[in-house]
Amino acid sequence: MDVRDFDFFLPDELIAQTPLLDRTASRLLVLNKENGSIKDDVFSSITDHLKPGDCLVLNDTRVLPARLLGVKEETGAKIELLLLKQLEGDKWETLCKPAKRVKVGTVINFGDGLLKATCVEETDQGGRVVELSYKGILHEVLDQLGEMPLPPYIKVQLEDQERYQTVFAKNRGSAAAPTAGLHFTEELLQTLQDKGVHIAFITLHVGLGTFRPVSVDTIAEHEMHAEYYQMSEGTARLLNEVKQNGGDVIAVGTTSARTLETIMNEHETFCEASGWTSIFIYPGYTFKGINGLLTNFHLPKSTLVMLVSALAGRENILNAYNHAVSERYRFFSFGDAMFIR
Known part of the structure; x- marks a missing residue:
């Protein structure tokens, strides 16, 4: 078919x-x-x-408010990360944009260091496995830093x-x-x-x-x-x-x-x-x-x-x-x- x-x-x-x-x-x-x-x-x-x-x-x-906007720690380049699935501990399967800027070892900084993501594996179609480090409770950090991951066909920002x-x-x-x-x-x-x-x-x-x-x-x-x-x-x-x-x-x-x-x-x-x-x-x-x-x-x-x-x-x-x-x-x-x- x-x-x-x-x-x-x-x-x-x-x-x-x-x-x-x-x-x-x-x-x-x-x-x-x-x-x-x-x-x-x-x-x-x-x-x-x-x-x-x-x-x-x-x-x-x-x-989860799983859309995160951050910067590469090394260069300051803007990176968008979407948390998709928790694998084990603080390792997460993610989608990354632009993915070409994120290689194994890249550190992405969110909220002036409140949350950091280190790339530990590159997967297909823009996927990356990252390990998170943060202060406090992850869900509270995401509530503070994250946005709702609206589908790409929705172009209008959600007020509520x-x-x-x-x-x-x-x-x-x-x-x-x-x-x-x-x-x-x-x-x-x-x-x-x-x-x-x-x-x-x-x-x-x-x-x-x-x-x-x-x-x-x-x-x-x-x-x-x-x-x-x-x-x-x-x-x-x-x-x-x-x-x-x-x-x-x-x-x-x-x-x-x-x-x-x-x-x-x-x-x-x-x-x-x-x-x-x-x-x-x-x-x-x-x-x-x-x-x-x-x-x-x-x-x-x-x-x-x-x-x-x-x-x-x-x-x-x-x-x-x-x-x-x-x-x-x-x-x-x-x-x-x-x-x-």
Whole structure:
């Protein structure tokens, strides 16, 4: 299967640059994965599309302020560092810009020495492994020096950093937000629970794969980067009960979907589990964990478009995306939502 099979035309002006004032005010495209039918709605009406006994599975990861602007200690040249994944101790996998200026042994200084990063390994496509040194607690240092690592297609500075966090964000560790969850408020979640819809949480720390485009021609050649996930015993028990009682398990976001499918593939049931997943879901994959997916609109030729195509069919997805373009839906992280059911 060719990567070009998942391309579509997207005008630049449809890429949402800022979040809406009201999280629930986004539009909602409802796609029937069986027959391809489309309904235009608003996100606040998601309650109308769920029934008592269904379960929404949310990713409660919290984004680190992991974008750091510093200077080379030797020359004063400006360097941008994006922390992606903690490896061991104070060693981190990062993206570096401009990478050509950072060699093994290079020291980058942030905040007049409050934080330093020493390059210990060069990896591919601008990647660097660095060892951090700092005074105090790292998370507090990052809160002081770091910025939210907004995707490169967002050109407008975010005034309120919390708008790139979900209202239920808890476990620090992501390099990007699980953006499907940005549409929810605490009030909407309570309304869903009052209706009898279950709310469950898993954790997947979004990492390097989010920032790397598919650079091969054939899908099967693409390799996903591993990301850390975790599911509690309580969440596993709830999900198994929902399935046994005939309810639908609805993943909120592709990160939740990948976590649930990873666990079902490895254990053939939902269970307490943690580890690293590099699962790559594209057409031909048989879903074992989820019945539906609530997600945003994704980049052309991306692994995320391939995932939703595996769930709903490539033709249905491309038809829905073309409809969204013609109806001027807002795309990507701060954009509108799609419910595949």
